[in-house]
Amino acid sequence: MLSVICFSKDRPLQLEAYLQSLTWYSGLRPSLISVLYADSPEISYDNLRQRYPDVNWRRESSFHADLLDLVRTSRDHILLGCDDVFFTDHFDANVALEQLVNDPTLFGFSLRLGLNLHSLPDITRRGEVIVWDWTRAAFGHWSYPWEVSASIYRRKDVERYLVTTPESTNPNRFEAIRAQALETSRDVVAPRLASFIRGKCLTLTVNRVQDEFPNEFDDSRDTDVQALYRAHQAGRQLDWPSFNGTQNKVIHVDASYFRMCDAIAPPPVELEDVIIQAPAVWLDHRQLRFKVFFWRYVVKLKEAMRPHIPRKLMRLFRKILRMG
Amino acid sequence: MNVYIKSFNRPFYLDRCIRSIKFNVRGCDRIIVLDDGTQSQYLRKLEALHPDVEIRSSGAGDRKVEMLRAENFAAIQAEFPVSSDFWTAELSKEPDSYFFLLEDDAWVSQRLDLAMVRANIEQNSGVIFKCWWPDSPASPHNVLRSLRAANGQSVDYYDFKAEKVTDLYAIWIVAFAIFRRDYWLSSFAGVKRMADEHTQLCNVQDFISRQPQVRFAKSAVRSVYQGWAVPGRSTPEYYDKGLRQHLYMDALNDVWLAGAFNVAESFPYDFSDAYLVSVFRDRLPAESIAIWQNWKTREIRYFY
Numbered sequence: 001m002l003s004v005i006c007f008s009k010d011r012p013l014q015l016e017a018y019l020q021s022l023t024w025y026s027g028l029r030p031s032l033i034s035v036l037y038a039d040s041p042e043i044s045y046d047n048l049r050q051r052y053p054d055v056n057w058r059r060e061s062s063f064h065a066d067l068l069d070l071v072r073t074s075r076d077h078i079l080l081g082c083d084d085v086f087f088t089d090h091f092d093a094n095v096a097l098e099q100l101v102n103d104p105t106l107f108g109f110s111l112r113l114g115l116n117l118h119s120l121p122d123i124t125r126r127g128e129v130i131v132w133d134w135t136r137a138a139f140g141h142w143s144y145p146w147e148v149s150a151s152i153y154r155r156k157d158v159e160r161y162l163v164t165t166p167e168s169t170n171p172n173r174f175e176a177i178r179a180q181a182l183e184t185s186r187d188v189v190a191p192r193l194a195s196f197i198r199g200k201c202l203t204l205t206v207n208r209v210q211d212e213f214p215n216e217f218d219d220s221r222d223t224d225v226q227a228l229y230r231a232h233q234a235g236r237q238l239d240w241p242s243f244n245g246t247q248n249k250v251i252h253v254d255a256s257y258f259r260m261c262d263a264i265a266p267p268p269v270e271l272e273d274v275i276i277q278a279p280a281v282w283l284d285h286r287q288l289r290f291k292v293f294f295w296r297y298v299v300k301l302k303e304a305m306r307p308h309i310p311r312k313l314m315r316l317f318r319k320i321l322r323m324g
Numbered sequence: 325m326n327v328y329i330k331s332f333n334r335p336f337y338l339d340r341c342i343r344s345i346k347f348n349v350r351g352c353d354r355i356i357v358l359d360d361g362t363q364s365q366y367l368r369k370l371e372a373l374h375p376d377v378e379i380r381s382s383g384a385g386d387r388k389v390e391m392l393r394a395e396n397f398a399a400i401q402a403e404f405p406v407s408s409d410f411w412t413a414e415l416s417k418e419p420d421s422y423f424f425l426l427e428d429d430a431w432v433s434q435r436l437d438l439a440m441v442r443a444n445i446e447q448n449s450g451v452i453f454k455c456w457w458p459d460s461p462a463s464p465h466n467v468l469r470s471l472r473a474a475n476g477q478s479v480d481y482y483d484f485k486a487e488k489v490t491d492l493y494a495i496w497i498v499a500f501a502i503f504r505r506d507y508w509l510s511s512f513a514g515v516k517r518m519a520d521e522h523t524q525l526c527n528v529q530d531f532i533s534r535q536p537q538v539r540f541a542k543s544a545v546r547s548v549y550q551g552w553a554v555p556g557r558s559t560p561e562y563y564d565k566g567l568r569q570h571l572y573m574d575a576l577n578d579v580w581l582a583g584a585f586n587v588a589e590s591f592p593y594d595f596s597d598a599y600l601v602s603v604f605r606d607r608l609p610a611e612s613i614a615i616w617q618n619w620k621t622r623e624i625r626y627f628y
Contacts, residue, residue, distance in 0.1 A: 001344075001347050025475075027348070027350055027435045027475070032347070076586070076588050076591070094348065094435065094592050098593070101590050270473070271472070272471065272473075274471075274472075276469060278468070288486055288487075292526045292530070295489050295522055295526055296523070296526050303517065303520060303523075307401065
């Protein structure tokens with residue numbers, strides 16, 4: 001089964017969108033989700049903690065030790081996540097688990113990649129899933145197997161890596177150290193990745209909460225963490241339902257994907273109803289009734305005799321029946 | 325909708341079953357275990373692990389398992405003659421007109437939205453929504469109408485061809501389905517033994533001839549898996565083949581009780597043979613393991 005570990009720093013508004021959209025689109029219960037969060041003195045997660053009491057909240061004291069503890073108490077597979085992600089489409093996590101249980105050549109299952117993105121590598125389709133060899137993929141995200149924003153990995157594998165890298169002291173390092181090790185072949189993992197046909201989430205790059213890794217973000221609107229915190233405290237929410245089913249071409253989206261609202265109305269679940277054929281008249285009740293009448297008495301007789309037939313004789317009957 | 329689980333002394337499977345419901349099922353009001361003889365030490369641990377689950381007992385206590393260990397089938401039959409009476413008595417108390425019925429050695433392997441399924445089958449006079457059926461090249465289900473929700477939930481209405489009584493398996497199964505209560509209860513009328521499925525099929529025929537307007541549905545693909553770590557029934561048939569059910573149950577149950585059993589191993593598939601053999605190896609003679617492997621290879625492949 002699956003546990004979710006989501007990293008958050010100073011982004012209650014975005015984290016709430018992560019929690020709401022994940023539980024809505026995946027059906028996963030909040031009790032499966034752990035949030036490892038860090039907060040500045042002026043930003044509090046108390047409101048969120050009260051609103052989502054079933055989530056396992058862990059305030060960061062030592063990132064590495066806290067994460068290792070969460071990983072060790074997780075189920076066999078872990079969805080790693082970040083608060084700047086929100087989900088845009090339904091998915092069944094069991095599909096990812098089936099792939100990872102069945103196929104040891106898979107390293108992970110991405111929820112952010114899919115055929116909707118640019119620069120596709122050579123893809124193999126397996127029903128609603130696509131698979132590719134990340135070691136041979138030429139471009140960006142397709143050749144980047146280890147990422148901590150929206151991918152599912154085997155718990156054992158995450159734990160094995162984490163115990164050997166005490167220098168993983170924040171989520172960015174946790175990702176970058178292994179990404180570099182894989183790029184230079186210092187770490188060797190299974191050669192393939194899988195995802196759904198369509199990506200299930202977006203990474204909203206409208207602010208940055210650390211300066212060690214200068215990831216680009218769109219600061220064209222008033223979306224720094226303090227401004228969003230004030231808005232959240234005033235009751236505003238990230239309007240993730242308005243991006244239901246978005247056909248994004250890139251993973252990291254800019255401020256044009258940033259919308260706020262006063263209340264969340266989850267998108268309706270669309271229903272397709274297809275009539276395939278008219279009912280056939282196959283049931284001959286009269287004939288069947290006669291057979292049922294016959295069988296009733298045969299079965300009654302058999303059941304009445306059953307306790308009186310010696311076990312050895314029953315064994316012989318069964319042998320004869322099997323031979324027949 | 326309430327979810328009922330029939331159980332008998334396989335807590336390692338029951339634990340997996342309950343976890344799968346919590347993981348995959350939405351719209352579940354209560355999980356109720358109808359237990360017919362799980363040993364009390366295991367029930368205590370289950371209650372501690374799942375305090376939100378209600379366990380109702382048939383009153384068999386520990387005695388049924390003790391008799392099984394002694395291979396005293398005549399005594400079991402004499403003292404606990406009709407387990408189906410217990411199931412029907414409990415299910416007839418169910419206040420809702422629909423319930424989801426599982427057995428302890430099964431688990432939900434896909435997302436299942438009970439509220440959505442229930443609303444749809446109720447509207448369409450559905451009496452059964454099958455979540456499992458045996459793998460067979462000739463499907464008995466002739467799909468007439470197909471509903472697909474964006475959240476992955478599917479409801480397929482089907483017709484079937486019935487020339488002989490066993491063809492009625494197309495619209496009947498003892499569990500692993502959402503049932504309309506009157507359909508399930510009427511099919512068990514007069515059934516004195518769970519394995520007596522012929523009487524159940526005859527009852528089904530009576531029911532549908534009385535109520536020809538009822539409809540039958542299933543999920544598009546199987547959404548419940550049934551496991552075969554140990555034989556499903558405690559009957560002399562298995563023991564006559566050397567397959568002594570209690571040996572395998574005891575080995576797995578004890579490892580589970582000690583907290584050393586991974587109930588989610590290989591989920592959503594069944595426990596891998598390699599994992600089970602690794603448990604058996606420390607606890608059972610090689611001959612018993614060989615018999616078990618032979619049974620798995622020769623008889624269980626039919627189902628998957």
